[in-house]
Amino acid sequence: MDWRTGFILGLLVAFLFGSLARSNLFRKRSPRPNKLISPHKSAKNVMTNAVELRLSMGPSIVALGGGTGLSSLLSGLKCFTRNITAVVTVTDEGGSSGRLTQEWGVLPPGDIRNCVVALAENDNALSQILDFRFDKGDLQGHSLGNLILLAVTEMSGDFRLGVEKINNLLAIRGRVLPVTTESVCLYGRLVTGKIIKGELQISKHGSAIEEVWLEPEDAKPLKDISRAIEGADLIVLGPGSLFTSVLPNLLIGDLAKKLRESPVPKVYVSNLMTQPGETDGFDILTHVKWVERCLGQHLDYALVNTGSFSEEVLANYSEQGADALFIDKDQIRILESGGCKVIQGVFARISEESLVRHDGQSVSEVLMKICRERNEG
DSSP: OOHHHHHHHHHHHHHHHHHHHHSGGGOOOOOOTTOOOOHHHHHHHHHHHHHHHHHHTSOOEEEEEOHHHHHHHHHHHTTTOSOEEEEEOOOOOSHHHHHHHHHHOOOOOHHHHHHHHHHSTTHHHHHHHHTOBOOSGGGTTOBHHHHHHHHHHHHHTOHHHHHHHHHHHTTOSSEEEESOSSOOEEEEEETTSOEEESHHHHTTSGGGEEEEEEESTTOOOOHHHHHHHHTOSEEEEOSSOIIIIIHHHHTSHHHHHHHHHOOSOEEEEOOSBOOTTTSTTOOHHHHHHHHHHHHTSOOSEEEEEOOOOOHHHHHHHHHTTOOBOOOOHHHHHHHHHTTOEEEEEOOEEEOTTSOEEEOHHHHHHHHHHHHHHHHHO
């Protein structure tokens, strides 16, 4: 990145933070004497305080994943609790994140940005700003949110601190944490014995993969994640790309061990579609078996979508090499015989762009029910 790009980036960041500092968000309002508070405003404040109190008393959830799947879940979870710790994988190599990693040596910020936006109070307005993508010049392809996270990381001298400052700045409902601050790379061994390296290669050979691991193999998770797991009421794995979003978190040995030691339920939220190249020909049972293999333990629950899709949606995905994922009686029998209870429901929605996405609200309602049943039992 040359000096002109750096200068433009500096101006953008200065403008954003300057605007926030001048906004009412950070101003202390001085009391206005002899001014009555309107009943409408007073009632609104009472309602806001009641909502915040309810959210603060919600269960503690640790959700691990990455990509759009995890952010879809978080957008629903924040309506039930603010005690959320989102643990995000850091093996992304594509797009803006991959370029920033190569040029600046920073951990990939894209998935973290998506999760921060999902947990923000006003995620629609915020996403329009942070997801803004430049279409020309040296910044072409970069999103503003990624550049801001890069700038804060450079200012603080540490990626974890940079993410923490973004969490605090945007006052999100919960915390978003990278699973590790070490530079890790995803490796795989194919059934032919060939070793492949990197997320992009893994995502092209998923059906032929026999084993996956991270290097360095002794990478450590953040201590804050271990503390969050110790205080969790529920642990959620997924949704997200199997090999490149969900499994990388479980490939960190100390984290997988911490998860196995936790007595709380572990829930896997199944994907809605196969992913071309990565999970061609996989059924839900195969997904679950891979997760359990890397976790080193049987899951307690698997959430599986039963909602149908229109022929047009299915045809569009079929053209891209993706198929809808459903479960049959044989798969259910095998999973439940191993102690994994299958919960079926309509967990999918169609976005404005005609994309199949998880319905975070519906999934979160089931997760809250699991928490209540555990507390009552």
